[in-house]
Amino acid sequence: MTRSSTPTAPGFSDRGRGKRVAVADRIADPWGARTPTARNGDWPPRVDEVVDGPVERWVESACVLCSNGCGLDIGVRYGRIVGVRGREVDRVNHGRLGPKGLYGWQANNAPDRLTRPLVRDAGGLREASWEEAMELVAERAREQLTSKGSGALAFYTTGQLFLEDYYTLAVVARGGIGTNHLDGNTRLCTATSGQSLKETFGSDGQPGSYTDVEHCDTLFHVGINVAETQTVLWMRQLDRLHGPDPPRLVVIDPRPTRAAREADVHLAVRSGTNVAILNALLHELIANGRVDQEFIDLHTVGFVALENVVEAYPPERVAEICGVDAGEIREAARILGDAERLLSIVLQGVYQSHQATAAACQVNNLNLVRGMIGRPGCGILQMNGQPTAQNTRETGCNGDLPGFRNWQNDAHVAELAQLWNVEPLQIPHWGPPTHAMEIFRYAEQGSISFLWIIGTNPAVSLPEVARIRSILEQERLFTVVSDAFLSETAQLADVVLPAALWGEKTGTFTNADRTVHLSEKAVDPPGEARPDMEIFLDFARRLRLEDKDGQPLVKWSTPEECFEAWKECSKGQPCDYSGLTYERLRGGSGIQWPCTAEQPDGTERLYTDHVFPTGPDVCEDYGHDIQSGYAFTEMEFRALNPLGRAILKAADWVEPPEWPSDDYPLQLNTGRTVYHFHTRTKTARAPELDAAAPDVWVEIASADAERLGVAEGDLCRVESARGTVEARARISGIRPGVVFVPFHYGYWDTDDGAAPDGRPRAANELTITRWDPVSKQPVYKTAAVRVTKVADSDGTPSPAPTVTASAPA
Ligand code: SF4
DSSP, rough: OOOOTTTTTOOEEEEEETTTOTHHHHHSSSSOOOOOOOTTTOOOOOEEEEEOOOOOEEEEOOOOOTTTTOOOEEEETTTEEEEEEEEEEETTTTTTHHHHHHHGGGGGOOTTTTSOOOOETTTTEOOOOHHHHHHHHHHHHHHHHHTTGGGGGEEEESSSSSSHHHHHIIIIIIIIIOOSSSTEEEEEEEHHHHHHHHHHHHSSSOOOOOHHHHOEEEEESSSOOHEEEEEEEEEHHHHHTSSOOOOOOEEOSEEEEHHHHHEEEEEEOTTTTTTHHHHHHHHHHHTTTTSHHHHHHHHEOOOHHHHHHHHHHHHHHHHHHTTOHHHHHHHHHHHHOSSSSSSEEHHHHHHSSTTTHHHHHHHHHHHHHOSSSSTTTTTEEEOOOOOOOHHHHHHHHSSBBTTTTTOOHHHHHHHHHHHHHHGGGGSSSSSSSOOOHHHHHHHHHSOOOOEEEEOOOHHHHHHHHSHHHHTTTTTEEEEEEEEOOOEEEEEEEESSEOOOTSSSEEEEEETTTTEEEEEOOSOOTTTTTTOHHHHHHHHHHHHHHHHHTSSSSOOOOOOHHHHHHHHHOOOOTTTTTOOOOOTTTSSSOOOESSSSSTTTTOOOOHHHHHOSSTTTTTOOOOOOOTTTTBBHHHHHHHHOTTSSSSOOOOOOOOOOOOOOOSSEEEEEEOOTTTTOOTTTTTTGOOOOOHHHHHSSSEEHHHHHHHHHHHOOTEEEEEEEESOOOEEEEESSSSSSEEEESSSSSSTTSSSSOOTTSOOOOGGGGTTTTTTTTTTBBBBSSSEEEEEEEEEESSOOOOSSOSSSTTBBO
């Protein structure tokens, strides 16, 4: 491939500072050149661009390869996507793009895109017309509805569609079919983010803003490898860290991430001990009087209970639990206690653990006891894992009701019923919406017999994938898969529907700091592939889903009409989009919700008045005991009487469901690398990204490797009680006792295409079917494993990247 930054300027460019670097440098250096930023200064622009030859026209969009949501333009020539460039005017990235954004668009042009529906017959999957495929889907749905009722149908969606796709699906599933079984793979990545915000503040909604990076004096990273998962957000922080008056940085992570290497204090804790370390930090802040008592008294409830719990977590005790130095815990607490503007950032190291919500709430607590919220530089980013995970949560595709409404509040249900013109009882709210892990349990047990999987790949991404494969292989389960590629999951489906990707449809999506972008259609989808919203509309028509006046339930036919309907649904809710239009989103930057007539330019940060949505009539959730998962009733919530104050919730640390044993003496940590997104259905189809991280690896600490007789590049077997992975070793700086395996790798592109009969390489062969009791997010970070050497290195280097957290020791 040849590349040019403009039709007349061949090569890759980092523009905006007059600098050009070779294309390979953004694989070797994913973060690019520094543009140092002073405290309270403006983050300088730097426009990153990769194009393959001349561009005929640029089409406005944003990147959908992580939750950062960088604004970009799509370059088009002869009806094909030929490149991207960052949008300099966009508040999220000021023109920057990371490796996934720069190269990931090539997946749209992949020769193996699905272009026609497939249906299964005795000979396997064969091509079919849309009419045949959709009639089959509708017929099986009707059969199940008639014979078993709405509870037989389930939908498992994603964090990568557009808002319009999700909202249409939510209306179809909740208002039309009336099933409670609608959840997203956001359960795996972002459920704890939303849940912890509900527990502490009464409602989902990210309090902070990316601009807090410019204003903070202290950064606190808990379980987030931001340099790799939200690359451009790390560039923003690096530019502060390498600018004048840099913020101090505390990092909690068992791996030597890029951020850990920049940190003032890196607490490389034992996996599964987040609550203990956070309790110790809170203990130190309280014991040393480093709390804002006036803020606590005026704006929070629960401080005494929190104080009582964390009293039992002095640094010496916690040092033993977490395997870190007590002095370093004290030093971290001192930095957090000295902060005047504290920005805390959290992700999967917290969320994918057995006490996920409990730990995430302690980070919220930490900012609250310091009174550091709702002011520039004082923020919490409970980050999202996927690009449009925020929309999954807002629209009700993740196990909540649309618009952050409370399923236990009849008035909230009645509002939705009025909006959709259906009876309130049509909208399931007799119990909590079914979470993803339960959906698969019900499918395993047979009560769910129709499962539609949309834009996600559970045969690789869910825990204990041997079990998931066996569920999907059942004859009694009718499985529909909508996807752009024949993923491992699609290969097991009864019907496969070819879906349009980003760039091939118009719609909006919202990033982790509430910034809404419009993504315009740049090119036609290949063959007969269709946008997901159109597929759901077709399904609704075939099922004759109607409102109570006998009119079609779904009243829109275009994305913009759907967006207007969504504005009505969100109006007056915390995620209020009513001041936005497609036109307003064109030509400039994305805009943060809430955006209303009164706040037409959006809202930079929430809770500037320190009033939180914790009134019983407005809250999204009555909350839980974060230790046990017990769901509070309305009466119990009213008794707590938060009424606009934030809720400090405390929890004791408990051991993970699996702890190292003689048989399995190591802890498995799974996660991502900067070059790939999820199960690589897109990023492995971008040659530069694929080449940068072509195969699975296992990271082992030097001390463990020496004990096991393992050298760099040796083929190792990693075994848990559930399965096996074979991978080449990278001897890295990971904490001793912990091994890391990236979860990206499945089997669709293996040579024999036959694994798991061949070499098993999906990290989720090893993981356990357990979840956090509050957010129901699966546990991916603490499976007990053993590692044995299978064969000496054949001389080829380990496939692990060398400039990231997986760098050689
Ligand atoms: S940081 Fe995320 S949104 Fe931005 S370019 Fe990279 S993958 Fe895309």
